[in-house]
Amino acid sequence: xxxxxxxxxxxxxxxxxxxxxxxxxxxxxxxxxxxxxxxxxxxxxxxxxxxxxxxxxxxxxxxxxxxxxxxxxxxxxxxxxxxxxxxxxxxxxxxxxxxxxxxxxxxxxxxxxxxxxxxxxxxxxxxxxxxxxxxxxxxxxxxxxxxxxxxxxxxxxxxxxxxxxxxxxxxxxxxxxxxxxxxxxxxxxxxxxxxxxxxxxxxxxxxxxxxxxxxxxxxxxxxxxxxxxxxxxxxxxxxxxxxxxxxxxxxxxxxxxxxxxxxxxxxxxxxxxxxxxxxxxxxxxxxxxxxxxxxxxxxxxxxxxxxxxxxxxxxxxxxxxxxxxxxxxxxxxxxxxxxxxxxxxxxxxxxxxxxxxxxxxxxxxxxxxxxxxxxxxxxxxxxxxxxxxxxxxxxxxxxxxxxxxxxxxxxxxxxxxxxxxxxxxxxxxxxxxxxxxxxxxxxxxxxxxxxxxxxxxxxxxxxxxxxxxxxxxxxxxxxxxxxxxxxxxxxxxxxxxx
Ligand SMILES: [Fe+2]
Numbered sequence: 001x002x003x004x005x006x007x008x009x010x011x012x013x014x015x016x017x018x019x020x021x022x023x024x025x026x027x028x029x030x031x032x033x034x035x036x037x038x039x040x041x042x043x044x045x046x047x048x049x050x051x052x053x054x055x056x057x058x059x060x061x062x063x064x065x066x067x068x069x070x071x072x073x074x075x076x077x078x079x080x081x082x083x084x085x086x087x088x089x090x091x092x093x094x095x096x097x098x099x100x101x102x103x104x105x106x107x108x109x110x111x112x113x114x115x116x117x118x119x120x121x122x123x124x125x126x127x128x129x130x131x132x133x134x135x136x137x138x139x140x141x142x143x144x145x146x147x148x149x150x151x152x153x154x155x156x157x158x159x160x161x162x163x164x165x166x167x168x169x170x171x172x173x174x175x176x177x178x179x180x181x182x183x184x185x186x187x188x189x190x191x192x193x194x195x196x197x198x199x200x201x202x203x204x205x206x207x208x209x210x211x212x213x214x215x216x217x218x219x220x221x222x223x224x225x226x227x228x229x230x231x232x233x234x235x236x237x238x239x240x241x242x243x244x245x246x247x248x249x250x251x252x253x254x255x256x257x258x259x260x261x262x263x264x265x266x267x268x269x270x271x272x273x274x275x276x277x278x279x280x281x282x283x284x285x286x287x288x289x290x291x292x293x294x295x296x297x298x299x300x301x302x303x304x305x306x307x308x309x310x311x312x313x314x315x316x317x318x319x320x321x322x323x324x325x326x327x328x329x330x331x332x333x334x335x336x337x338x339x340x341x342x343x344x345x346x347x348x349x350x351x352x353x354x355x356x357x358x359x360x361x362x363x364x365x366x367x368x369x370x371x372x373x374x375x376x377x378x379x380x381x382x383x384x385x386x387x388x389x390x391x392x393x394x395x396x397x398x399x400x401x402x403x404x405x406x407x408x409x410x411x412x413x414x415x416x417x418x419x420x421x422x423x424x425x426x427x428x429x430x431x432x433x434x435x436x437x438x439x440x441x442x443x444x445x446x447x448x449x450x451x452x453x454x455x456x457x458x459x460x461x462x463x464x465x466x467x468x469x470x471x472x473x474x475x476x477x478x479x480x481x482x483x484x485x486x487x488x489x490x491x492x493x494x495x496x497x498x
Pocket of ligand 1: 153200248311491492
């Protein structure tokens with residue numbers, strides 16, 4: 001497959017400069033910005049179920065399986081309250097697509113994950129523990145990170161063992177029964193790694209091998225995991241990795257692991273009044289790219305202009321170079337401070353993200369970074385069986401010019417096929433959640449199939465699942481299902497085919 005040609009500055013500049021504003025619609029009558037948080041900043045039901053649900057439009061006959069999603073949900077108990085989007089007990093959602101195209105049976109189930117943290121706080125009748133960016137007075141000392149593990153960021157299906165793992169960044173994976181959504185306890189890959197961090201963005205290679213990492217801020221180390229498709233731990237290795245103080249994502253290629261370590265430095269315990277004061281942006285330090293040889297874990301380090309990031313879309317080998325596609329967040333500390341559930345978004349304090357390309361050349365040691373002109377995007381997703389292989393098709397979220405500037409998040413789903421964008425803006429009152437690409441089948445060309453995702457409509461307090469033809473997102477959804485309630489705004493999801 002020829003390498004993607006995404007770095008056509010003119011096309012993507014035109015997208016940001018003209019297409020997105022053109023897609024924006026006139027804003028609704030002013031809404032209280034707080035209403036966009038209604039489902040997750042107030043009372044929350046621990047369990048939800050509905051279905052079969054009526055389908056609007058034509059459900060694709062071959063689209064069968066389950067979209068699992070997870071995110072921070074419970075933020076208040078006994079008068080104690082968390083105020084950051086990333087702080088909240090994980091709630092697992094399962095949107096199940098059974099039946100066939102003529103008689104689809106769509107249902108939803110949601111359940112708060114019964115972590116030790118949730119159980120301890122329910123027994124106490126109130127939230128007890130300080131979170132990632134919320135400080136609670138009197139928070140007890142921790143036996144380890146899993147004491148406060150809310151299992152609220154992402155999911156990893158393990159087909160060979162029938163497990164679904166709910167992931168956090170700083171602790172163990174939580175094993176969940178994919179049929180009942182009941183938590184079955186933290187996963188121990190081995191005695192030596194029990195309780196060690198297992199990050200929230202593992203990469204499953206085309207052969208089923210799962211690669212992941214874990215880190216402890218300030219340690220200067222990365223713990224690498226290689227897990228066979230059978231679910232058995234194959235290897236672990238500890239890498240020296242200065243500046244690995246906040247590492248949310250990584251990438252794989254057939255030969256390498258790729259880490260992008262941003263110059264966000266950990267400097268100890270949080271100060272009073274600013275729960276993120278233990279992180280400091282070092283404007284003089286580079287973005288460090290580590291290319292790790294999978295065979296012997298040797299590391300080659302590259303330096304790039306300093307930028308932050310949450311998510312990498314993909315990486316692959318190309319003619320002796322390594323290509324990386326990611327979403328740069330130039331002001332990540334500012335972005336983290338913005339993600340409060342008790343304050344409106346402040347557009348004056350917002351720096352747009354940038355869809356960015358990196359080329360690493362192991363032979364020459366040279367590294368190059370190019371921004372594309374597409375900005376304001378996040379939540380990149382690719383073909384689930386092409387991690388580490390060249391990809392042309394990426395699904396992202398974006399903000400239209402018409403979105404209420406006080407509301408956090410996104411209102412537009414956007415796809416890139418090569419350098420050709422398509423997008424659909426949900427419109428006033430909507431917040432779009434991460435959308436995922438579901439290939440039409442194992443042999444189908446990349447980009448054929450569906451883009452599916454949920455969006456929350458705050459005026460009616462309802463969540464809707466939309467299905468798009470992946471080749472025609474501009475045309476709007478081909479099928480929609482609206483739940484009889486709103487779901488807490490989540491983070492990431494995974495589709496498991498039937
Ligand atoms: Fe993430």
